[in-house]
Amino acid sequence: MSALPQKSGAAANPPTGPLPTIPAPKSRKSLPAPSDTSRASSPFQASSKLRSPSSPRPALHKSPLSTSASNISAPRSISSGRTPSSPEKSLRRTISIAAFPQPPKVGSRPSTASSISRMPSTRSSGSVKVKGGSRLSTGTTSSFRSSKTASLLNGVGEGKIAGPDGKEPEASPSHSRSSSAQGSYSTSATTFEDADDAVGTSKSTSKPKEAKGNVIVSVRVRPDVNGGDSSKTSGEWIVDSRRGLVSYHGKEAGDYIYDNVFSTIEHNSKVYDSAAKRLVRRVMEGYHGTVFAYGMTGTGKTFSMQGTATSPGVIPLAITDIFSFIRETPHREFLLRVSYLEIYNEKIHDLLSASGSGGTAGQQEEIKLREDSKRGVYATPLKEEIVQSPTQLLRVIARGDHARRTGSTQFNARSSRSHAVVQIVVESRERVPTGTTQDRRSGMAPGGVRVSTLSLIDLAGSERAADDKERRTEGAHINKSLLTLGTIISRVSETKDKTGNPTDKEGKHLPYRDSKLTRLLQPALSGNSLVSILCTIQLGGTASSHSGETLNTLKFAARAKNNIVSHAKKAEEAFGSGGGDAGSRVLLERYRMEIQALRGQLESQTKTQAENELKLEEQQLEKEAKARHEEQMLEMQLARTALKERIEHLNRLILSSKSTGVNMQGTMSALGRLSRMSIAESGSRSLRSSVSQSTLGAYGCSSARPVSFISLSSNDPSAGLAFSNGPVGSYDEEDIMGEFADGNASAQRQIAALQADLGDKNRYISTLERRLLQARRSSHSRMSMGVKSVTSIPEDPDLVALLREKDMELNELRQQLDDKDRMLAALRSAARHRDLAHITIDTHNSDGGDSSKQLDDPSDGIDSNPTTDLSSHNGGEKVDRRRSMDEVSRILDEMIQDRVENGQLIKGSRGSVHVAALESRRTSDSIKGVPGLKPGNAVPVPESVHAAKEKHLS
Ligand SMILES: Nc1ncnc2c1ncn2[C@@H]1O[C@H](COP(=O)(O)OP(=O)(O)OP(=O)(O)O)[C@@H](O)[C@H]1O
Numbered sequence: 001m002s003a004l005p006q007k008s009g010a011a012a013n014p015p016t017g018p019l020p021t022i023p024a025p026k027s028r029k030s031l032p033a034p035s036d037t038s039r040a041s042s043p044f045q046a047s048s049k050l051r052s053p054s055s056p057r058p059a060l061h062k063s064p065l066s067t068s069a070s071n072i073s074a075p076r077s078i079s080s081g082r083t084p085s086s087p088e089k090s091l092r093r094t095i096s097i098a099a100f101p102q103p104p105k106v107g108s109r110p111s112t113a114s115s116i117s118r119m120p121s122t123r124s125s126g127s128v129k130v131k132g133g134s135r136l137s138t139g140t141t142s143s144f145r146s147s148k149t150a151s152l153l154n155g156v157g158e159g160k161i162a163g164p165d166g167k168e169p170e171a172s173p174s175h176s177r178s179s180s181a182q183g184s185y186s187t188s189a190t191t192f193e194d195a196d197d198a199v200g201t202s203k204s205t206s207k208p209k210e211a212k213g214n215v216i217v218s219v220r221v222r223p224d225v226n227g228g229d230s231s232k233t234s235g236e237w238i239v240d241s242r243r244g245l246v247s248y249h250g251k252e253a254g255d256y257i258y259d260n261v262f263s264t265i266e267h268n269s270k271v272y273d274s275a276a277k278r279l280v281r282r283v284m285e286g287y288h289g290t291v292f293a294y295g296m297t298g299t300g301k302t303f304s305m306q307g308t309a310t311s312p313g314v315i316p317l318a319i320t321d322i323f324s325f326i327r328e329t330p331h332r333e334f335l336l337r338v339s340y341l342e343i344y345n346e347k348i349h350d351l352l353s354a355s356g357s358g359g360t361a362g363q364q365e366e367i368k369l370r371e372d373s374k375r376g377v378y379a380t381p382l383k384e385e386i387v388q389s390p391t392q393l394l395r396v397i398a399r400g401d402h403a404r405r406t407g408s409t410q411f412n413a414r415s416s417r418s419h420a421v422v423q424i425v426v427e428s429r430e431r432v433p434t435g436t437t438q439d440r441r442s443g444m445a446p447g448g449v450r451v452s453t454l455s456l457i458d459l460a461g462s463e464r465a466a467d468d469k470e471r472r473t474e475g476a477h478i479n480k481s482l483l484t485l486g487t488i489i490s491r492v493s494e495t496k497d498k499t500g501n502p503t504d505k506e507g508k509h510l511p512y513r514d515s516k517l518t519r520l521l522q523p524a525l526s527g528n529s530l531v532s533i534l535c536t537i538q539l540g541g542t543a544s545s546h547s548g549e550t551l552n553t554l555k556f557a558a559r560a561k562n563n564i565v566s567h568a569k570k571a572e573e574a575f576g577s578g579g580g581d582a583g584s585r586v587l588l589e590r591y592r593m594e595i596q597a598l599r600g601q602l603e604s605q606t607k608t609q610a611e612n613e614l615k616l617e618e619q620q621l622e623k624e625a626k627a628r629h630e631e632q633m634l635e636m637q638l639a640r641t642a643l644k645e646r647i648e649h650l651n652r653l654i655l656s657s658k659s660t661g662v663n664m665q666g667t668m669s670a671l672g673r674l675s676r677m678s679i680a681e682s683g684s685r686s687l688r689s690s691v692s693q694s695t696l697g698a699y700g701c702s703s704a705r706p707v708s709f710i711s712l713s714s715n716d717p718s719a720g721l722a723f724s725n726g727p728v729g730s731y732d733e734e735d736i737m738g739e740f741a742d743g744n745a746s747a748q749r750q751i752a753a754l755q756a757d758l759g760d761k762n763r764y765i766s767t768l769e770r771r772l773l774q775a776r777r778s779s780h781s782r783m784s785m786g787v788k789s790v791t792s793i794p795e796d797p798d799l800v801a802l803l804r805e806k807d808m809e810l811n812e813l814r815q816q817l818d819d820k821d822r823m824l825a826a827l828r829s830a831a832r833h834r835d836l837a838h839i840t841i842d843t844h845n846s847d848g849g850d851s852s853k854q855l856d857d858p859s860d861g862i863d864s865n866p867t868t869d870l871s872s873h874n875g876g877e878k879v880d881r882r883r884s885m886d887e888v889s890r891i892l893d894e895m896i897q898d899r900v901e902n903g904q905l906i907k908g909s910r911g912s913v914h915v916a917a918l919e920s921r922r923t924s925d926s927i928k929g930v931p932g933l934k935p936g937n938a939v940p941v942p943e944s945v946h947a948a949k950e951k952h953l954s
Pocket of ligand 1: 221
């Protein structure tokens with residue numbers, strides 16, 4: 001089997017050109033030219049040695065086909081009255097000229113005249129009873145049309161497809177194939193038929209006739225191998241294409257009339273137009289249709305079905321028409337799928353599956369026939385390919401042809417050894433009108449899906465037993481299946497048994513299951529499909545020796561026409577994706593549902609995505625707002641803390657002033673004024689400004705106090721000059737006078753005040769440290785939140801300057817603390833000495849009187865007191881006092897020296913000292929806005945200290 005040669009040549013080549021190249025049937029050439037005698041001599045010269053298919057085999061002898069063949073041997077006896085069951089009667093009873101499709105135009109058949117002229121005169125005398133003899137007598141289209149029986153395949157019956165506007169779509173243009181690259185065929189006949197189709201709307205009143213009209217039987221005569229017209233060369237046969245007549249004058253003489261008889265000169269296009277075109281159109285409208293070619297081997301079945309590159313056959317022409325119909329029917333949408341199988345030795349092979357071809361067929365999963373109430377009989381599993389263009393469809397079929405088994409027989413060098421079945425499933429649905437996007441979105445199609453099937457079958461040729469064993473086996477299977485087909489066709493009727501199975505007229509079971517072929521053809525043969533049977537014969541020459549075979553074919557065709565009754569109905573429209581044909585098989589509907597589902601998914605995904613994006617955006621905004629809010633809160637907190645601390649600090653200063661006693665009022669009031677000014681300003685100031693004020697306060701206090709303290713014991717008026725430059729100097733002078741003139745302000749109180757001040761400073765330092773920490777954290781959090789770019793924060797000059805400034809302030813404050821500590825130590829020491837000297841406050845009170853008075857004349861008070869003290873007290877007290885003062889002076893000297901060394905103070909030319917530039921600047925910043933207080937004159941300490949010291953020492 002696997003050794004069988006494959007068809008090659010054009011079949012394997014993809015179609016090209018505007019009209020796709022048809023798959024060439026076989027590698028064999030067209031019928032040999034008249035001069036080519038090699039082929040002519042082989043089949044028919046040798047035929048004398050061949051046995052008739054029926055003669056040598058008892059089984060074939062007993063077959064109904066054989067029996068009927070013998071019964072029909074004498075056509076003339078038809079008129080002599082046979083039994084009702086005889087084929088002759090059957091012919092007479094059912095073949096109706098009125099039911100036949102219209103013959104082609106007269107002008108298109110120049111050759112038929114000759115064949116008619118040879119027709120025996122007995123034909124017109126009615127050897128075959130002809131109803132409506134006008135056909136024979138007139139031969140004109142008008143007369144034929146008037147007598148035509150309405151049927152689906154002759155253009156008169158139902159089956160029109162209405163357009164969206166209720167009108168019928170325009171008939172296929174007559175020139176629909178004129179664009180063919182080959183251009184080798186005429187469509188004139190088509191034009192006429194289509195026009196007729198367009199006007200014919202009447203319904204048949206005779207149902208049986210209409211049903212018969214749904215079956216077309218045609219006979220095609222293959223040209224003689226010598227190239228001559230076989231009808232001319234053989235005196236036994238007469239072929240009249242116009243009348244659809246084949247007449248035999250041999251041993252079993254008789255006339256056979258069919259729907260179409262194609263003489264040897266007819267082209268494939270003519271055969272297609274007359275035998276298949278209408279059927280294909282009806283399939284597109286929703287009917288099932290079956291076309292099959294039947295005949296002896298080598299008579300032209302494959303040639304008719306497939307054709308050649310220059311003369312396309314039924315299959316390629318049907319494909320062209322299918323797509324033409326789709327183009328011309330814009331109000332419907334179509335989906336086409338194709339399958340291709342062969343029945344070889346009673347096994348089904350898928351010609352489209354990769355493993356289905358040739359020798360690998362054995363690996364293929366076995367394909368079985370199943371029956372479904374809606375689908376009928378079908379093969380499964382079978383590959384179906386969806387096709388979208390004629391080229392694609394032709395390629396698919398060419399692929400199947402290539403895989404089909406062929407072999408050399410006595411009569412055909414490349415004989416088809418299998419029955420080949422091409423099935424084109426057509427799904428169609430009313431198209432959603434453009435513009436109604438709402439409908440399209442909702443997926444609601446206005447109508448359901450209609451599914452119809454076009455089956456194009458090239459049967460294997462019947463043949464006599466071959467010498468080759470393999471051929472014999474194949475032949476046996478082929479003959480058996482064809483015999484079963486013949487049997488069924490000879491007995492087929494409309495009757496059915498109780499279970500609904502078809503039976504013959506006598507109620508006997510029809511053996512559809514006896515062969516795969518008949519099982520597959522069951523739906524078509526039992527009336528569900530429009531049927532077109534093309535029987536091929538060869539007459540004349542050597543073929544005359546096979547007249548028995550030819551007669552068998554003619555009888556088969558006659559029975560098919562007589563017995564097969566088709567009640568084909570347009571397929572119901574299927575809605576939804578339910579079961580059976582209405583659902584799972586309807587791809588158009590499934591695709592529509594899938595598209596709808598996918599569209600829904602897409603929409604929901606888009607929606608979800610948009611929502612997610614919105615959410616993310618909101619979250620981002622929220623995050624940013626939160627970060628901003630936190631930042632603001634932090635800043636506000638810092639500002640509040642700074643303000644609070646400032647207020648606390650100032651409050652403490654005020655309290656500590658009060659705690660130092662009444663006589664310190666002047667000094668503290670001066671400080672209080674500064675502080676108040678600071679408070680007034682601090683409302684809107686930043687942390688920095690607050691700190692600056694503190695710094696001013698720190699310097700103001702720390703530098704003023706020692707001076708005033710030392711001035712207390714100084715009699716040098718120049719000591720006061722150092723403070724005479726401005727209001728601050730006046731305050732400080734008052735302060736000095738107040739503090740040191742007022743003996744009531746005890747050293748203890750001063751110590752307490754200084755301690756409180758020290759506590760303030762300590763707290764302030766810790767506050768500053770805390771802020772510094774917060775500022776650092778804040779800068780870190782800013783960096784992490786990405787409010788600013790990461791690189792920009794460390795480069796923020798303000799922040800860096802602020803940090804540096806804080807550090808410096810801290811250092812300064814620490815230094816001040818050290819100073820205070822030393823001052824405290826000095827004061828404690830002075831207090832100790834004073835106690836030792838037993839200087840009582842009472843003495844001071846009686847001598848000095850009102851402190852205010854002392855302040856008025858400080859020099860007097862200061863000058864007189866020591867004298868008085870020295871004169872009225874003993875020398876030890878005097879020494880002690882002097883010693884304590886010396887100690888204070890020494891401490892102060894040390895402090896000054898420290899500062900000078902640290903660069904905070906600069907010694908002047910006359911022994912005066914000035915605050916260094918930085919200090920000066922800071923002070924300047926701090927006292928900005930304080931009237932009369934200038935950085936240059938804000939260092940009251942050194943000169944007065946030196947003056948007082950010198951005075952005391954002298
Ligand atoms: N009408 C025709 N005009 C020209 N050549 C024809 C015609 N019919 C058949 N032939 C030629 O006859 C040969 C046999 O034809 P084809 O193979 O179609 O016969 P078949 O019936 O399919 O045979 P088989 O049953 O063995 O496959 C081919 O070479 C084909 O080209």
